[in-house]
Each structure stands twice: as structure tokens, then as C-alpha cells.
Amino acid sequence: MRDVNQYTVTEAVKASFEAPEGTRFKFLLDTFIEHLHDYTREVNLTQDEWIGILNFLYDCGKISTPERHEFILLSDVLGFSALVDMINTRGGATEGSNLGPFYLDDAPELRLGGDLGRGREGVCVLVHGKVRDTLGNPLPGAIVDTWQADSSGTYPIQEQERGQDKYDLRSKLTADETGAYYYTTVLPKPYTVPYDGPVGRLLRAGERHAWRAAHVHFIVRAPRMRSITTEVFFENTEYLDNDAVFGVRKSLIAKVEPVRKSDVFDYDLERRPDAKFVFDFVLAPEGRGR
Numbered sequence: 165m166r167d168v169n170q171y172t173v174t175e176a177v178k179a180s181f182e183a184p185e186g187t188r189f190k191f192l193l194d195t196f197i198e199h200l201h202d203y204t205r206e207v208n209l210t211q212d213e214w215i216g217i218l219n220f221l222y223d224c225g226k227i228s229t230p231e232r233h234e235f236i237l238l239s240d241v242l243g244f245s246a247l248v249d250m251i252n253t254r255g256g257a258t259e260g261s262n263l264g265p266f267y268l269d270d271a272p273e274l275r276l277g278g279d280l281g282r283g284r285e286g287v288c289v290l291v292h293g294k295v296r297d298t299l300g301n302p303l304p305g306a307i308v309d310t311w312q313a314d315s316s317g318t319y320p321i322q323e324q325e326r327g328q329d330k331y332d333l334r335s336k337l338t339a340d341e342t343g344a345y346y347y348t349t350v351l352p353k354p355y356t357v358p359y360d361g362p363v364g365r366l367l368r369a370g371e372r373h374a375w376r377a378a379h380v381h382f383i384v385r386a387p388r389m390r391s392i393t394t395e396v397f398f399e400n401t402e403y404l405d406n407d408a409v410f411g412v413r414k415s416l417i418a419k420v421e422p423v424r425k426s427d428v429f430d431y432d433l434e435r436r437p438d439a440k441f442v443f444d445f446v447l448a449p450e451g452r453g454r
């Protein structure tokens with residue numbers, strides 16, 4: 165390998181990994197090496213730039229804790245997470261979008277018609293819709309797991325030091341026999357992704373802001389169906405066209421509308437809403453290709 169040069173080094177590195185050809189691991193590794201080397205040659209990377217990139221990654225590791233995964237944030241602001249979500253959305257199913265860092269898998273249950281906002285201040289909205297499969301059949305008993313920021317753009321989990329309960333504004337609902345789910349909550353406001361670390365430095369250097377469009381997160385699950393992780397956004401709100409993590413898709417934007425008096429009775433609601441939005445979820449069968 166002593167006659168290696170800037171062109172032959174790529175094949176030499178690939179060949180040095182003797183993992184079996186034809187495996188997914190070897191394919192992922194070889195392709196990564198090719199693209200990394202191609203990038204390096206294409207931009208004619210200097211040594212200062214090379215160490216700059218590695219120090220940046222080192223800083224991402226240094227600031228990361230179990231509660232703060234700076235590499236996921238980096239993936240988010242580079243559109244890498246969004247790309248993976250898009251590639252893995254099944255035809256006919258609801259489009260996927262960011263999980264974000266604030267999910268807890270043991271959220272409490274909320275009865276259909278309950279108030280997720282627990283009376284907190286803000287615009288109270290009725291959220292309702294159906295969970296169906298890609299053929300349009302309802303999925304009774306589907307689990308709709310939701311979490312969101314409050315009407316000032318804060319997740320209660322971020323405010324535990326100020327006495328907030330980390331389980332506030334998150335719940336699991338069970339769709340009824342027609343696949344319907346419904347509850348009230350407060351409309352969330354936009355908020356910024358954390359920008360006090362290396363990813364924030366990157367955003368500033370690139371003259372970008374850290375704002376996310378207001379959204380509600382959902383994970384929807386049903387037996388034998390591929391679960392979906394997504395977000396719902398709201399028409400005519402800020403940052404829909406420049407969300408910091410590229411999470412917005414046209415199909416995920418809901419229209420907030422006036423509520424009818426009868427909605428309160430139709431849905432046996434705990435709290436009278438000021439407005440409502442509808443969002444239906446479509447799940448594809450498990451194990452099906454794209």
C-alpha cells in the first residue's frame with residue numbers, strides 16, 4: 165500500500181475492511197468512504213479545515229448528555245433527519261417528520277374528549293380525526309401518542325426546575341371503534357432549537373435562525389401496522405417555509421377553524437374549545453416495501 169495516492173487511497177481503505185461483500189454493513193461503509201473521499205477531493209480540503217471539522221464534532225460530543233444529543237440536533241439542522249424520514253415514508257401513509265428530543269415513551273393515558281392542556285392558558289383547540297390503513301379501513305384501538313409545547317413555545321419537560329411536571333402536555337389516546345380520536349389542548353407557539361452549543365455556532369456562521377414552526381408531535385401505532393412518527397403544523401403560521409429542522413410537509417399542515425357549538429356535545433369534551441383542527445392518520449401494513 166506504499167504507492168497509494170490521493171486517488172487509489174479510496175479503494176485501499178475500502179479493501180482494508182474485510183467484512184463480507186454483499187452485506188448491508190459493507191455496502192454502507194464502502195459508500196460512506198467513497199462519498200467522504202470524493203467530498204474531500206472536490207473541495208480540496210485544507211488541514212485547518214479538516215481539524216476544524218473534527219474539533220466541531222468533538223464539541224458536539226462534549227456538550228451531549230443523556231438529555232441533550234447534539235449529534236441528533238446536527239442531523240436535524242442539516243436536513244439529514246428529514247431526509248431519512250422522507251425516504252422511510254411508505255406510499256399512501258402519513259408522511260413522517262421529526263421525533264425531536266422531547267419524547268417520553270411512558271406518557272399518561274388521556275380519555276377521548278379529555279383536555280390535554282388541563283385548563284392551561286392559550287387558545288383551546290379541539291383536535292380530532294381518524295386513524296385508518298392505506299385501504300381506508302378504520303383502525304379501532306390505534307394508539308395516538310402526542311406531545312407538544314405550550315402557548316409560549318415551551319415544553320414542560322424543559323421547565324422542571326421551575327416546578328413543571330415533565331408529563332404535562334403529553335398523553336396517549338386510544339382511538340374508538342370507528343378509528344376516531346379527539347381531545348382538546350392549547351395551540352402551541354413556535355420555539356427555537358437549542359443554539360447555545362456547537363450547532364448554534366454553525367447556525368450563526370451560516371446566518372440561519374433556530375426557529376421551528378409551531379407543531380404538535382404524534383406517534384401513531386396499531387397492531388401489525390408500521391407506526392408513524394410525525395408532526396402537525398398550522399396554516400398561516402410563522403416558519404412554515406423555513407423551519408430550522410426541515411420538518412414541514414404540505415400534507416402535514418392543518419387548518420385551524422372555528423368550532424361549532426355542537427362539537428362540544430358530539431365529542432363529549434371536558435373543555436369548551438375556541439377552535440379546532442382535523443388530522444387523519446394513515447398507517448401502512450408492517451413489513452411492506454416502499
Ligand code: BEZ
Pocket residue numbers: 237240262263264265266356357358376409
Ligand atoms: C422538536 O421538535 O421538539 C425539536 C426538533 C429538533 C430539535 C429540537 C427540538
Ligand code: FE
Pocket residue numbers: 264379381
Ligand atoms: Fe417539537
